[in-house]
Amino acid sequence: MNILITSGGTSEKIDRVRSITNHSTGRLGAAIAEKFLAKGDQVTLVTTRKALKPAAHEHLRIEIVENVAELLAVLEPLVKTHDALIHSMAVSDYTPVYMTGLEEVAASSDVAEFLDRSNSESKISSQEESQVLFLKKTPKIISKVKEWNPHIRLIGFKLLVDVSKEKLIETARASLDKNQADIIVANDLLDISEDRHQAYLVRKDSLEEAQSKEEIAQLLVHYLHAKEL
Amino acid sequence: MNILITSGGTSEKIDRVRSITNHSTGRLGAAIAEKFLAKGDQVTLVTTRKALKPAAHEHLRIEIVENVAELLAVLEPLVKTHDALIHSMAVSDYTPVYMTGLEEVAASSDVAEFLDRSNSESKISSQEESQVLFLKKTPKIISKVKEWNPHIRLIGFKLLVDVSKEKLIETARASLDKNQADIIVANDLLDISEDRHQAYLVRKDSLEEAQSKEEIAQLLVHYLHAKEL
Numbered sequence: 001m002n003i004l005i006t007s008g009g010t011s012e013k014i015d016r017v018r019s020i021t022n023h024s025t026g027r028l029g030a031a032i033a034e035k036f037l038a039k040g041d042q043v044t045l046v047t048t049r050k051a052l053k054p055a056a057h058e059h060l061r062i063e064i065v066e067n068v069a070e071l072l073a074v075l076e077p078l079v080k081t082h083d084a085l086i087h088s089m090a091v092s093d094y095t096p097v098y099m100t101g102l103e104e105v106a107a108s109s110d111v112a113e114f115l116d117r118s119n120s121e122s123k124i125s126s127q128e129e130s131q132v133l134f135l136k137k138t139p140k141i142i143s144k145v146k147e148w149n150p151h152i153r154l155i156g157f158k159l160l161v162d163v164s165k166e167k168l169i170e171t172a173r174a175s176l177d178k179n180q181a182d183i184i185v186a187n188d189l190l191d192i193s194e195d196r197h198q199a200y201l202v203r204k205d206s207l208e209e210a211q212s213k214e215e216i217a218q219l220l221v222h223y224l225h226a227k228e229l
Numbered sequence: 230m231n232i233l234i235t236s237g238g239t240s241e242k243i244d245r246v247r248s249i250t251n252h253s254t255g256r257l258g259a260a261i262a263e264k265f266l267a268k269g270d271q272v273t274l275v276t277t278r279k280a281l282k283p284a285a286h287e288h289l290r291i292e293i294v295e296n297v298a299e300l301l302a303v304l305e306p307l308v309k310t311h312d313a314l315i316h317s318m319a320v321s322d323y324t325p326v327y328m329t330g331l332e333e334v335a336a337s338s339d340v341a342e343f344l345d346r347s348n349s350e351s352k353i354s355s356q357e358e359s360q361v362l363f364l365k366k367t368p369k370i371i372s373k374v375k376e377w378n379p380h381i382r383l384i385g386f387k388l389l390v391d392v393s394k395e396k397l398i399e400t401a402r403a404s405l406d407k408n409q410a411d412i413i414v415a416n417d418l419l420d421i422s423e424d425r426h427q428a429y430l431v432r433k434d435s436l437e438e439a440q441s442k443e444e445i446a447q448l449l450v451h452y453l454h455a456k457e458l
Contacts, residue, residue: 014249016390016418017319021240021250050279090246093355102341102363111335115359122390122418126322126366130344133362134331137355161245161351189245189351 001224003036003043004082005029006075006089008051010067014096014133016122024090026051028197028213032086033060035217039225044082046074046089068092068138075141076148084153084224087142088185094135101128146180153224156181161189165200172202183223185216230453232265232272233311234258235304235318237280241296243325243362245351253319255280257426257442261315262289264446268454273311275303275318297321297367304370305377313382313453316371317414323364330357375409382453385410390418394429401431412452414445 007029009022026047033043033054046063047053054060063078065071068091079085098117105111114134124131142156156179158172172186184202191198199216201208201223210216236258238251255276262272262283275292276282283289292307294300297320308314327346334340343363353360371385385408387401401415413431420427428445430437430452439445 011250017252017388018321019250019252020243021248023246023248092247094360097359102344105334106340111340111361112331115331123388129366130326131323131364132340133364135360135362137358159246159352 001036001041001084002082003033003041003224004046004075004078004085005033005036005043006046006071006085006087007033008048009090010048010065010071010092012067012092012095012138014099015119015124018124020092020094020096020135022090022092024051024088026053027194028216029086029088030054031213032088032217032220035214035221039221044078046071046078048089068095068141072139072141072144076144079145079148079152082149082152084155085145086155086220087145088157090159091141092138095138097134097136099124099131099133102130102132103128105132142175142179142181154179154181155220156184158184158186159189160186163188169200169202169207172200176202176204183220230265230270230313231311232262232270232453233275233304233307233314234262234265234272235275235300235314235316236262237277238319239277239294239296239300239321241321241324241367243328244348244353247353249321249323249325249364251319251321253280253317255282256423257445258315258317259283260442261317261446261449264443264450268450273307275300275307277318297324297370301368301370301373305373308374308377308381311378311381313384314374315384315449316374317386319388320370321367324367326363326365328353328360328362331359331361332357334361371404371408371410383408383410384449385413387413387415388418389415392417398429398431398436401429405431405433412449414449 008026009024011019011021013019030052033045036043037057042059044061049064063074065074098114145154158175168186172184176184185199186202187199197213199210201219237255238253240248240250242248259281262274265272266286271288273290278293292303294303327343374383387404397415401413405413414428415431416428426442428439430448
């Protein structure tokens with residue numbers, strides 16, 4: 001099979017020296033890539049410069065992206081040529097539009113106007129005591145995957161922080177329906193450490209639990225290879 | 230001598246999964262550390278987890294910080310026990326206070342109120358079409374150094390983007406006076422690449438120019454060791 005995996009976290013620039021980054025080590029994506037490579041699959045890994053990478057392998061191809069716009073451009077053609085997408089990347093939900101001092105915002109009669117502005121300076125001045133940053137939503141990539149390729153198997157991820165198991169699974173099921181995913185891997189940041197990674201692999205009618213990145217990777221290999229038969 | 234060096238770029242959390250990061254590879258700080266170690270000095274390097282580090286050395290001690298608050302706490306006692314501070318770290322000018330949807334901001338009669346709020350959620354929801362992030366200025370660490378230790382030699386850095394040589398030097402001289410620094414190393418992001426680093430070492434009555442990180446490091450070693458005699 002041709003397996004497409006995303007990993008790491010995207011960064012959105014505020015100016016030439018500052019970005020908003022979504023944290024993700026890339027360790028889970030690397031573990032998943034290694035398990036599929038070991039199974040004999042072709043793997044394309046779309047990841048970020050700072051993410052952990054799997055060891056080089058003749059069936060592994062790596063594409064580096066920084067932000068959501070680049071991810072979108074790189075992913076669309078790849079989704080059309082792969083059998084499955086395992087989308088573990090932490091993708092920025094918002095991207096900076098305009099940053100300005102509080103006084104300019106206070107003086108405005110319609111704050112929505114700032115969503116149409118952009119900063120002309122390359123490095124925003126640090127004179128002001130406070131700043132206001134306006135951000136707009138990025139395109140939701142997971143929702144486009146089945147439009148790009150209705151036949152691709154789609155594994156999505158949902159990361160929440162400090163919620164109940166019920167809330168985690170409920171949120172995963174909503175994402176499963178909305179994005180026509182085959183599995184949503186639901187996890188809570190508080191249950192993730194370097195050597196532990198609790199996750200629920202949520203499907204329409206079933207649920208599996210994993211305790212480590214290797215176990216998540218193994219369950220995904222089983223699932224996608226079973227479906228192939 | 231006991232040389233204190235800062236390098237890398239700080240990150241300020243928006244929530245548990247997102248931060249604003251100041252970009253800096255740490256390569257310049259590492260090059261400076263190596264030159265002083267080669268000269269026989271004791272070096273304490275305060276840096277970030279992702280920054281490039283110099284090779285291990287028996288006279289090198291490394292302290293890791295993430296954000297401005299941690300930097301402040303770590304640096305104050307160190308400044309009191311070192312002969313010189315070379316402050317090449319890219320320190321965040323602003324730290325996130327509160328993030329909310331545009332509608333809540335539009336409905337407010339006094340936007341300054343948001344500077345007193347904080348987000349209770351661990352991961353800010355991504356339902357809204359746009360978000361507004363309020364930030365406040367961080368303490369300016371370089372301005373505190375001579376208060377902490379009037380005898381320390383202080384080398385500061387000023388990074389601008391796409392400005393004239395005159396503007397760069399003028400800005401450096403203002404910082405020199407304001408922070409009672411011995412040298413401000415002024416550089417323009419557009420003149421920095423992996424193998425090139427143009428910089429002006431600005432002093433009260435003189436100016437030296439460097440073309441690489443090694444040359445900047447060498448000039449700083451010369452300057453601090455000459456002063457000692």
